[in-house]
Amino acid sequence: MNSSEITTIVNGSLIDAVSVRDRGLQYGDGFFTTMLVAGDQLLNWPGHWRRVQQAESRLQFPAMDELELFTQVKQAIAVFNYTKSTIESNKVVKIIFTRGVGGVGYQIPEKPLISTILQVALAPIQIEREAETNLPMFAQPQAIEIGLCETLCGIQPQLAGLKHLNRLENVLARSEIAHKGLPEGIMLNAYQQAIGGTQSNLFLIKGHRLITPQLTDSGVEGTTRYQLSQLAGSLDLVWQEANLLITDLMQADELFLANAVRGIMPVNLFNQKRYPTIKTFEIHQAWSTWQRENAVSLSLETERAAL
Structure with a gap:
């Protein structure tokens, strides 16, 4: 996609x-989220706002105001709709936060x-x-075939879970x-633990x-991942977070990936094993229903009522 197809507001x-x-350019000092x-419906705003709050706290960024950020998102979409004449289109919004200009070398500025x-x-x-x-x-969704990556995820507990700007591994x-x-x-880390997809x-x-x-130790906590943890019980599933090896993937009943843009991605083939997708499609339906019920209208005049 070339720059003429993207609206950028700095x-x-x-x-x-x-x-x-x-x-952000000099040191990767920042984080981002993609929604x-x-x-005119913004999907899973609570998940993205939660990500912003977690990242700003752990990376020592100043606290941001939810209404102000939501308003900026709404205005950016309005500019895109006006300049591209695509009001009814489906869009992706990426928000990047950097610590701006300043500081001596790596040192964080006193007032960034x-x-x-x-x-x-x-x-x-x-x-x-x-x-x-x-x-x-x-x-x-269509079921997909996936492979195993040779590139490893880094091990860094202080940054694990965050969608920071250092994404060279991905x-x-x-x-x-x-x-x-x-x-x-699928990406592994140096412990040979399965961490996630390249972007899921x-x-x-x-x-x-x-x-x-x-x-x-590794990986990114996706906004969809968090909401699925809240939906698991309604599907008679017990949510579990565990250190997984390739053998665990091979012994699974079903396998799927998920991210904010693509949603639920059922897997039908990995490492020469075929997987059914029956329960995965039920999860997709539950996730779709939740997104519909919790979508935030960007046409509202009073943003505060939407948050």
């Missing part, structure tokens, strides 16, 4: 550049001027919407899996357990 200005001295918008970068682009997936309510209707793994002609791949969280179904990798 600190409230419609520009497509940051300072070469920005700490899905179906028409946080840079907020919003990017809006057309979504890579199609989502139909209900005529009367304009709420999204999610089609049943870049290399994504390139590797693309060369294999596959849509996704990993889930196993084993009996009545919904199991996902523990992310205390």
Whole structure:
């Protein structure tokens, strides 16, 4: 996707550049989140706001205001709709936070001027919407074949779970899996634990357990992952976080991946093993229903009522 197809707003200005001295560029000093918008409905805002709060706390960023950030997102989408003439389209919104310019070397500035970068682009997936309510209707996803990446996830407990700007491991793994002609791949860490996909969280179904990798040493806690932990009980599944090996994946009843944009991605083939997708499709339906019921309308005049 070229830059002409993306609307970028940096600190409230419609520009497509940051300072070469920005700490996000210099040191990867920041974090980001990527959310899905179906028409005028922002999906899973609570999950994304939770991610922002966790990252700002653990990375020692100043506390942000939810209403102010939501308003910035809404304005960025409005600019995109106006300039691209695509009001009814499905969009992806990426919010990048950096510690701005300042500090001596790695040292954090005493009073950092946080840079907020919003990017809006057309979504890579199609989502139909209900005529009367304009709420999204999610089609049943296609099952995919996935592979195993040679690129490893780093082990860093202080940063594990965060979607910080140091994503070079994912870049290399994504390139590797693309060369294999596959849509996704499983990444391990140096302990040979299965951590997740190159851009998604990993889930196993084993009996009545919904199991996902523990992310205390490596990986990213996705916004969809968190909400699935809240939905598991309604599906008669026991949520479990565990250190998983390849042997655990091979012994699973079902296997799937998930992220904020692609949603639930059923896996039908991994490491020469075929998996059914019956329970995974039930999880997809529950996740779709939750997203519909908790979507935030961007057309509201009073943002506070939406939060």
